[in-house]
Amino acid sequence: MCKCASENPMYAYPATITKIIEETPDVKTFQMVFDDPQVQENFGNQPGQVTMISLLGHGEITISITSSPTRKGMLEFSIKKVGRVTEIVHQLEVGMKVGIRGPYGNNFPFEDMKGKDLVIIGGGIGLAPVRSLIDYVLADENRADYGHVDIVYGARSKADLCFKYDLFDTWPQKKDTSVYVTIDRSEEGWDGKVAFVPAYLEELNPSPENKIAVTCGPPIMIKFVLQTLAKLGWKDEQIITTLEGRMKCCIGKCGRCNVGDKFICLDGPVFNLAQIKQMPEEF
Amino acid sequence: MNKVIKRDQLVAALDSIAAKYQLIAPVQDESSVLFKPGVAGKDVVLDAVNSTVSPKGTFFPQWETMYTYNMAEADFAVKHPDQGPDRVLFGVRPCDIMAILHIDPVFIGEKFGDFYYEAKRNKTTIIGVSCPSVAHTCFCSTFGGSPTANKGADIMFYDLGDKFAVEVLTDKGKAVAELISKFLTDDAAAPAAVEAKAKELAAQCKPVDVTGVKEFLDGAFEHPYWVELSKKCLNCGVCTYVCPTCHCFDVVDEGYKSEGQRIRCWDSCMAKDFNLAAGGHNTRPSKLEKVRNRFMHKLKYHLDRYNLAGCIGCGRCSQKCPVNLDITQVISDVKAVK
Numbered sequence: 001m002c003k004c005a006s007e008n009p010m011y012a013y014p015a016t017i018t019k020i021i022e023e024t025p026d027v028k029t030f031q032m033v034f035d036d037p038q039v040q041e042n043f044g045n046q047p048g049q050v051t052m053i054s055l056l057g058h059g060e061i062t063i064s065i066t067s068s069p070t071r072k073g074m075l076e077f078s079i080k081k082v083g084r085v086t087e088i089v090h091q092l093e094v095g096m097k098v099g100i101r102g103p104y105g106n107n108f109p110f111e112d113m114k115g116k117d118l119v120i121i122g123g124g125i126g127l128a129p130v131r132s133l134i135d136y137v138l139a140d141e142n143r144a145d146y147g148h149v150d151i152v153y154g155a156r157s158k159a160d161l162c163f164k165y166d167l168f169d170t171w172p173q174k175k176d177t178s179v180y181v182t183i184d185r186s187e188e189g190w191d192g193k194v195a196f197v198p199a200y201l202e203e204l205n206p207s208p209e210n211k212i213a214v215t216c217g218p219p220i221m222i223k224f225v226l227q228t229l230a231k232l233g234w235k236d237e238q239i240i241t242t243l244e245g246r247m248k249c250c251i252g253k254c255g256r257c258n259v260g261d262k263f264i265c266l267d268g269p270v271f272n273l274a275q276i277k278q279m280p281e282e283f
Numbered sequence: 284m285n286k287v288i289k290r291d292q293l294v295a296a297l298d299s300i301a302a303k304y305q306l307i308a309p310v311q312d313e314s315s316v317l318f319k320p321g322v323a324g325k326d327v328v329l330d331a332v333n334s335t336v337s338p339k340g341t342f343f344p345q346w347e348t349m350y351t352y353n354m355a356e357a358d359f360a361v362k363h364p365d366q367g368p369d370r371v372l373f374g375v376r377p378c379d380i381m382a383i384l385h386i387d388p389v390f391i392g393e394k395f396g397d398f399y400y401e402a403k404r405n406k407t408t409i410i411g412v413s414c415p416s417v418a419h420t421c422f423c424s425t426f427g428g429s430p431t432a433n434k435g436a437d438i439m440f441y442d443l444g445d446k447f448a449v450e451v452l453t454d455k456g457k458a459v460a461e462l463i464s465k466f467l468t469d470d471a472a473a474p475a476a477v478e479a480k481a482k483e484l485a486a487q488c489k490p491v492d493v494t495g496v497k498e499f500l501d502g503a504f505e506h507p508y509w510v511e512l513s514k515k516c517l518n519c520g521v522c523t524y525v526c527p528t529c530h531c532f533d534v535v536d537e538g539y540k541s542e543g544q545r546i547r548c549w550d551s552c553m554a555k556d557f558n559l560a561a562g563g564h565n566t567r568p569s570k571l572e573k574v575r576n577r578f579m580h581k582l583k584y585h586l587d588r589y590n591l592a593g594c595i596g597c598g599r600c601s602q603k604c605p606v607n608l609d610i611t612q613v614i615s616d617v618k619a620v621k
Contacts, residue, residue: 083561255531
């Protein structure tokens with residue numbers, strides 16, 4: 001192979017799908033392993049970073065890495081069937097190949113979070129990027145560095161909850177971890193909480209003291225979560241979110257994902273609320 | 284700058300270059316003047332102050348294959364096309380050279396380079412040619428340019444009417460200058476003639492006062508001026524097409540069955556679906572956001588990010604706009620609407 005591959009940041013390395021989990025009717029989690037073990041070894045992703053997944057003949061999509069770097073030897077991507085390329089991705093089967101390039105962007109400030117309690121607030125597929133952080137913090141080798149972890153998560157219905165195995169099984173068993181799950185409307189077979197995420201958050205009333213909040217979900221949910229946190233006395237610097245935008249290159253050149261002079265792909269996707277308030281409202 | 288070449292020897296000199304390098308130079312194409320590769324000396328035209336479309340396509344083509352694939356051959360194996368021969372880009376005006384310097388940091392540097400742009404940039408020697416006159420749409424001096432500036436050129440030709448004074452500025456330029464050495468003669472009066480010409484042209488420049496514009500724009504994102512301004516825009520995108528510093532692109536796969544290619548092509552922030560994401564969210568859905576983004580990019584964002592002006596004053600967008608949306612007018616307007 002020509003050296004072009006290693007010299008071209010827009011070259012996607014071949015990877016094979018090793019596992020597919022059907023999360024919801026329109027979300028699947030794909031586990032992928034690079035064909036070249038060296039590429040896998042050197043990938044160096046951090047919680048919160050994104051990749052471009054390439055399907056030759058169909059195009060590329062920007063997808064956040066759902067798995068934590070503490071889980072070695074593979075990457076996980078939770079992908080919602082929402083557009084032209086993701087429709088095709090959903091037809092893929094174990095053993096099939098895709099291209100992956102990255103990792104891109106900044107990461108959740110997991111160093112600054114050390115010694116603090118975390119409140120994770122997610123809605124729908126919005127839990128996907130944040131799951132990389134949750135699994136990083138809850139990993140045995142890192143757990144002692146962080147305080148209590150609260151996870152507040154909601155979806156439209158029971159069927160729309162992503163990562164049920166984590167929400168109801170893995171995470172509640174972890175030390176100093178509380179998981180609060182809610183759905184938007186009551187339904188048969190659900191005896192859990194029924195509320196919108198911002199309302200549930202207000203009810204839980206997390207004090208801002210020595211805490212960091214991380215939120216991701218539908219824009220409308222984020223909007224009300226931010227209002228709720230402000231009401232509960234949280235400061236902008238304590239609130240972190242991750243943005244998305246249409247991207248073609250993911251390396252700061254194609255000119256699509258700019259918000260003011262910032263590129264989401266290079267300077268983001270992770271921003272705290274104080275930074276976001278400095279940016280024009282165009283995301 | 285003591286060397287000159289007679290104008291009537293230019294065709295022969297360019298042919299000597301074309302024998303060794305691929306010559307890219309402005310040629311007449313129906314009513315347009317366009318930079319084209321592989322041209323002969325006789326076809327080169329230098330009378331237009333500015334080419335219709337900027338020469339940025341030399342490094343960032345309007346359309347290029349990123350790589351080809353054949354999935355029947357091997358799993359996900361792609362082939363990168365050759366990035367072309369060594370080239371000489373001749374006839375570039377000072378403003379267009381400045382534009383290249385101002386989009387270099389987009390494609391080169393920061394965290395990621397650009398394989399395609401960098402390869403072509405490294406393979407290219409730039410010969411600038413000073414402007415014969417100043418067009419009514421020109422305002423390069425606004426951004427520190429001038430009709431005789433040599434910054435960024437490997438060789439500079441100064442147009443003195445019946446001859447050009449020749450200045451070799453870099454090692455890359457030296458190698459090309461050797462090919463035309465037999466056409467160069469000594470002329471002790473050349474430097475003075477160039478200086479006189481520079482003064483004459485500088486006097487014709489009409490700079491637009493940009494003092495305070497960036498500072499105003501820093502706080503003007505929500506200003507009602509953008510609503511008024513955007514009303515007449517047709518979102519045709521010709522401004523972005525002719526602009527030497529616009530660098531937005533699209534990436535598209537073109538294929539049939541298992542074979543095809545991934546291409547990239549110029550795109551425009553004026554295009555309808557430019558920011559439309561899957562699921563329907565569009566961060567810049569209407570004319571207002573599009574027009575504001577274009578002018579903010581040219582006059583503020585690029586400056587904020589790279590400390591370089593995003594506009595270099597070539598005047599092409601003002602010249603081509605079907606509804607006379609004139610960036611110099613925008614500059615004066617925002618000073619007035621504060």
